[in-house]
Amino acid sequence: MSKRIATAVAIIGAAGVISGCAFDQPSPGCQVQDSDTPWQAVYTPKTAADAAKSCGKLKGEAIGFWKYVKDPLTNPTNQLVIRPTGTASRFEYTYQVQVKNADGTPKVDDKGEPVMKDKTVERADPDLVTGTDASGKKITAKEAASTGPATLAEEPDASGLCLAEGFGRDATVSASAVTHQDTGEELVPAETITYKYTKVQVFSAAKAPGTQAKGEFTYSDGTGCTAEYTMLALWPQVPCVPGSTKPAESCGEGSGLNPDFKAVCVADIGPDGEGGCVPAGDVPSFN
Numbered sequence: 361m362s363k364r365i366a367t368a369v370a371i372i373g374a375a376g377v378i379s380g381c382a383f384d385q386p387s388p389g390c391q392v393q394d395s396d397t398p399w400q401a402v403y404t405p406k407t408a409a410d411a412a413k414s415c416g417k418l419k420g421e422a423i424g425f426w427k428y429v430k431d432p433l434t435n436p437t438n439q440l441v442i443r444p445t446g447t448a449s450r451f452e453y454t455y456q457v458q459v460k461n462a463d464g465t466p467k468v469d470d471k472g473e474p475v476m477k478d479k480t481v482e483r484a485d486p487d488l489v490t491g492t493d494a495s496g497k498k499i500t501a502k503e504a505a506s507t508g509p510a511t512l513a514e515e516p517d518a519s520g521l522c523l524a525e526g527f528g529r530d531a532t533v534s535a536s537a538v539t540h541q542d543t544g545e546e547l548v549p550a551e552t553i554t555y556k557y558t559k560v561q562v563f564s565a566a567k568a569p570g571t572q573a574k575g576e577f578t579y580s581d582g583t584g585c586t587a588e589y590t591m592l593a594l595w596p597q598v599p600c601v602p603g604s605t606k607p608a609e610s611c612g613e614g615s616g617l618n619p620d621f622k623a624v625c626v627a628d629i630g631p632d633g634e635g636g637c638v639p640a641g642d643v644p645s646f647n
Contacts, residue, residue: 387515387516387564387565387566388564388565388566388569389514389515389516389564390427390438390512390513390514390515390516390522390562390564390570391427391564391569391570392425392426392427392440392512392522392562392564392570393425393569393570393571393595393596394425394426394427395423395424395425395426395443395595397595397596397597398422398423398424398445398596398597399422399423399424399425399573399593399594399595399596399597400420400422400423400593400594400595400596400597400598400629400630400636400637400638401420401421401422401423401444401591401592401593401629401638402419402420402591402592402593402626402629402636402638402639403418403419403420403421403589403590403591404589404590405587405588405589406576406588406589406590407588410587410588410589411587413585413586413587414581414583414585415579415580415581415583415585415586415587416587416589418446418579418587418589419626419628419629420626420629420636420638421444421445421446421629422445422597422631423442423443423444423445423593424441424442424443424444424448424506425440425441425442425562425570425573425593425595426440426441426442426443426506427439427440427512427570428440428441428509430509437511438511438512438513438514438522439509439510439511439512440509440510440511440512440524440560440562441506441507441508441509441510442506442507442527442531442555442557442560443505443506443507443531444531444555446553446555446579447504447505447506447531447532447533447553447554447555448505448533450483450484450505450533450535450551450553451482451483451484451486451501451502451505451533451535452480452481452482452483453480453481453483453535453538453547453548454478454479454480454481455478455479455481455538455540455547456476456477456478456479457476457477457479457540457541457542458474458475458476458542459474459475459476459477479541481538483535483536483538483548484501484533484534484535484536485501486500486501486502487500487501487502488500488501490504490534491504493508493528493529494508494528499529501533501534504529504531504532504533505531505532505533506531507527507528507529507530507531507555507557508527508528508529508530509527509528510524510525510526510527510528510557510560511524511525511526512524512562516563516564516565519644520563520564520565520644521561521562521563521564521643521644522561522562522563522564522570523559523560523561524560524561524562524575525558525560527556527557527558530554530555530556530557531554531555531557532552532553532554532555533552533553534550534551534552534582535548535550535551535552535553536550537549537550550582551581551582551583552580552581552582553579553580553581553582554578554579554580554582555577555578555579556577556578556580557575557576557577558575558576558577558578559574559575559576560573560574560575560576561573561574561575561643563643563644565644567618567620568618568620568621568644568646570595571594571595571618571621572592572593572594572595572621572639572643572644572645573591573592573593573595573643574590574591574592574593574639574642574643575590575591576588576589576590576591577589577591592638592639592642592643592645593638593639593643594617594621594623594637594638594639596616596617597630597631597636597637598611598615598616598617598630598636598637599630599631599634599635599636599637600615600625600630600634600635600636600637601625601634601635602625602626602627602635604625609625610624610625611623611624611625611637615637617637619647620646620647621639621645621646621647622639622640622641622645622646622647623637623638623639623640623645624637624638624639624640625637626638
C-alpha cells in the first residue's frame with residue numbers, strides 16, 4: 361500500500377466502524393457531505409459522437425458539493441452548489457523553468473544536470489467581477505467557477521435520491537494563455553471552460569447520508585466544442601491502485617470508504633493523477 365493510501369485510510373477508515381447497521385433508521389432528510397474533503401467524480405460521454413470530440417475526453421476529477429439553507433428562519437429552502445476542478449484549477453498554471461546564475465547562464469548541479477524550479481502564472485484574476493446573479497449581486501471570477509445555487513429537495517424520494525434542479529448559473533471561468541518565459545512556446549491556450557449541470561441527484565439515507573451522487577452536464581471549452589456527459593460521484597475522494605487485488609488498494613475493505621459501498625478503481629482521475637474510487641454502477645451503488 362502506498363503511503364498516500366495508508367494516510368487516507370488512517371484519516372477516514374474509522375467511518376466503517378459505524379456503518380452497515382441492520383435496523384431501520386429515520387430519514388436524515390436531504391443531506392450532502394460538504395467538500396472540505398472533495399468528492400471523486402467519473403464521467404462518461406453520453407454518445408459515441410460526444411466521445412469523438414476534442415472536448416469529449418474528460419474521464420473524471422475531484423468535485424465540490426455544498427449544501428446551503430436559504431432563509432433558514434422564515435422560509436427554509438435547501439440549495440446545492442457545485443464546483444468542478446475543471447473551473448477551479450484554471451486560475452493558475454505551474455510549469456518548470458531552469459534556474460539561472462547571476463550572469464544569466466543556466467545553473468547546473470554537481471552532476472551537470474539542470475537545476476529546475478516551479479513557476480506559477482496567474483491565468484485569471486479571482487477577484488475580477490464577471491457579471492451579476494439573478495438578484496443583481498456582482499459575481500467575481502472565483503464565484504463564477506461554481507454553479508449558481510439549485511433548489512435541493514427537502515426529503516429523498518422512494519429510492520433515497522434528492523433532486524437538485526434549476527441551477528442559477530453555469531460553472532464557468534475564462535483563463536488566459538500561458539507561454540514559456542524562456543522559449544515563448546505556448547503551454548496552454550486561452551480558454552473558457554463551462555459546465556452546465558442538469559438532473560443532479562444526491563443519495564441520502566441513514567446508512568450513507570449524502571455520499572453518492574449522479575447527474576448530467578454539458579461541457580464547453582470555449583472553441584465551439586461542446587459534449588454531454590453523465591456523472592457518477594462518491595464521497596470522500598479516496599485514491600486507489602488500478603489493477604491491484606488488495607481490497608485496501610482497490611476501494612474495498614480498509615480503503616477508507618464505507619464498506620457497504622460497491623466501488624471500483626478508475627485510473628488517472630484521482631489525487632495527483634492516480635486512480636480514484638467511484639460508484640461501480642448506477643447510484644446508489646451498494647454491495
